Amino acid sequence: MILSKWIGRSRFRELALLLLSGSAFACAALAADEHQFQTFPGYTDVEYDQPYRPKFHFTSLKHWINDPNGLLYYEGEYHLFFQHNPLGQGWGNMTWGHAVSTDMVHWKQLPHAILPYGHGYPFSGSGVVDHNNSLGKQVSDTKTLVLMYSYALDKREHFGVLARPTETSYYQGIAYSTDKGRTFQLLNDGGPVIPNQGREVDPLGTERDPKLFWHEATRKWVAVLWMGETSKGHIRFFTSEDLQHWTVASELVRPWAHECVNLVELPILNEAGKPLGRKKWLLHDGGFHYEVGSFDGKEFKSEQPMKSDKLGDWNAAQTFNNSPDGRTVIIGWLPRAAFFRRKMPFSEQLSFPATLELRQSGARVELYRWPIREIESLYAGAWALPKNIGAGESNTRLADIRVECADLSVEFEPKGQKDIVFDLRGSLLTYSPANKSLHFISSENVAKKKAVAGKSPQELKKLRVDEYTIPNVLKNGVVKFRILIDRGSMELFINEGEVVLTHSVISELDNKSITITGGDAVIKSLEVHELKSSWNSEKRNK
Numbered sequence: 001m002i003l004s005k006w007i008g009r010s011r012f013r014e015l016a017l018l019l020l021s022g023s024a025f026a027c028a029a030l031a032a033d034e035h036q037f038q039t040f041p042g043y044t045d046v047e048y049d050q051p052y053r054p055k056f057h058f059t060s061l062k063h064w065i066n067d068p069n070g071l072l073y074y075e076g077e078y079h080l081f082f083q084h085n086p087l088g089q090g091w092g093n094m095t096w097g098h099a100v101s102t103d104m105v106h107w108k109q110l111p112h113a114i115l116p117y118g119h120g121y122p123f124s125g126s127g128v129v130d131h132n133n134s135l136g137k138q139v140s141d142t143k144t145l146v147l148m149y150s151y152a153l154d155k156r157e158h159f160g161v162l163a164r165p166t167e168t169s170y171y172q173g174i175a176y177s178t179d180k181g182r183t184f185q186l187l188n189d190g191g192p193v194i195p196n197q198g199r200e201v202d203p204l205g206t207e208r209d210p211k212l213f214w215h216e217a218t219r220k221w222v223a224v225l226w227m228g229e230t231s232k233g234h235i236r237f238f239t240s241e242d243l244q245h246w247t248v249a250s251e252l253v254r255p256w257a258h259e260c261v262n263l264v265e266l267p268i269l270n271e272a273g274k275p276l277g278r279k280k281w282l283l284h285d286g287g288f289h290y291e292v293g294s295f296d297g298k299e300f301k302s303e304q305p306m307k308s309d310k311l312g313d314w315n316a317a318q319t320f321n322n323s324p325d326g327r328t329v330i331i332g333w334l335p336r337a338a339f340f341r342r343k344m345p346f347s348e349q350l351s352f353p354a355t356l357e358l359r360q361s362g363a364r365v366e367l368y369r370w371p372i373r374e375i376e377s378l379y380a381g382a383w384a385l386p387k388n389i390g391a392g393e394s395n396t397r398l399a400d401i402r403v404e405c406a407d408l409s410v411e412f413e414p415k416g417q418k419d420i421v422f423d424l425r426g427s428l429l430t431y432s433p434a435n436k437s438l439h440f441i442s443s444e445n446v447a448k449k450k451a452v453a454g455k456s457p458q459e460l461k462k463l464r465v466d467e468y469t470i471p472n473v474l475k476n477g478v479v480k481f482r483i484l485i486d487r488g489s490m491e492l493f494i495n496e497g498e499v500v501l502t503h504s505v506i507s508e509l510d511n512k513s514i515t516i517t518g519g520d521a522v523i524k525s526l527e528v529h530e531l532k533s534s535w536n537s538e539k540r541n542k
């Protein structure tokens with residue numbers, strides 16, 4: 001089915017469920033009226049106090065979100081824009097929602113920044129600070145914030161409530177703000193700055209998700225564009241001096257490339273995380289296939305084969321432009337938590353911000369992710385086990401711990417041949433000495449697995465049990481992991497972020513325990529920080 005192909009199987013499944021549950025967005029084909037999409041003033045009837053509202057993962061006050069968009073920092077504020085359906089709980093009516101934060105942990109949602117217009121919708125894109133006033137729109141000393149989005153005119157299936165266009169076509173447009181992101185104007189009435197590149201590249205013309213950034217060495221703006229569904233793998237690089245006129249600089253074909261391509265320069269660290277004084281460019285797509293190489297302002301040259309960094313629910317991630325402190329922080333869409341089944345007023349969430357690093361490891365450089373240190377502002381109660389005690393004794397001491405949301409770090413030295421199981425509110429993380437692997441299955445999938453026992457392979461496929469095995473996690477005789485547990489997700493960082501598994505899971509409300517059972521191990525250290533809510537008093541962030 002075309003729709004499921006376009007929006008991805010998981011999102012399609014949720015949408016189908018929403019339609020069945022009768023809570024999906026209205027389907028009537030209406031004429032374009034942007035006022036119908038500025039629904040934010042009407043979000044006053046909800047707070048942040050629902051029992052399944054994630055405490056420290058971003059959600060919109062109301063309604064559907066998917067990709068993070070336009071991540072940028074300017075004058076003390078991080079701006080997070082996101083694909084947002086302002087009218088309902090399923091994908092559609094794409095608008096750029098908006099939130100700001102001083103620390104990437106506590107967010108305040110603002111009115112939607114870019115609304116649908118004409119027959120089309122603003123799809124994903126990125127944002128920059130126009131330091132040199134290239135666009136010529138600056139007012140006073142305040143720099144202009146510039147967002148580049150894909151304008152999606154698509155007559156296939158259902159995109160939202162606007163009357164369908166007669167043609168399917170995408171182009172790249174710009175919206176800008178001269179008041180620190182409080183209001184946005186469409187450049188040239190929302191017309192193209194990068195026109196559709198022609199059907200010879202992608203017969204459907206679906207080119208989208210521009211990554212925009214300033215390339216200091218050539219003193220030019222660069223836009224990187226993924227070019228379509230049917231011509232899988234086309235990426236085109238453009239340059240510009242004024243953000244309005246764009247020239248094709250080069251083209252790359254990578255069969256792995258699909259949606260939301262990002263290009264960012266990162267310092268290379270050694271295995272212990274110390275800078276080596278060199279930098280490389282990271283090119284990745286929305287499904288987090290990546291290559292590392294050089295970029296001269298026009299052309300990307302790969303220096304090592306593609307690798308995939310996607311484990312679990314992790315999509316369409318992008319990095320902040322104009323970061324104030326040299327860190328590269330990434331946020332992705334963390335899809336598939338079934339909040340709608342719990343009758344929440346919002347659906348979908350974003351991953352917790354993490355620093356992105358490249359570390360030299362033999363001949364390759366590897367990608368590392370690690371939660372930003374600002375998470376510590378949410379630390380409430382803390383527990384630590386005495387160092388170097390056995391698994392059995394650790395389990396006895398954990399008996400009193402009850403946590404709903406936590407930042408848990410463990411380092412252990414496996415002993416013997418029996419599997420050791422960390423039960424985290426019903427989700428199971430199992431270390432298997434036989435192949436030195438960690439296996440993760442969420443509590444929801446544990447339940448599913450029980451329910452499907454004995455079913456035919458076809459039924460099993462339909463019911464899809466998600467579980468993950470990460471091999472060879474034993475390093476210098478120990479295994480280290482850190483896990484962020486929220487009401488709608490678990491984010492697992494193994495060996496300092498060398499492997500990351502991001503998983504949507506809604507744990508049962510009454511299960512707040514952590515246990516260690518099975519085999520032997522020396523638990524060298526185990527620390528739990530209970531996390532409080534990032535939403536002020538769980539009420540609206542006024």
Ligand code: FRU
Nearest residue numbers: 067083123124208259260316
């Ligand atoms: C990725 C994506 C983008 C597109 C957006 C639409 O999840 O499909 O390619 O711009 O979502 O919401």
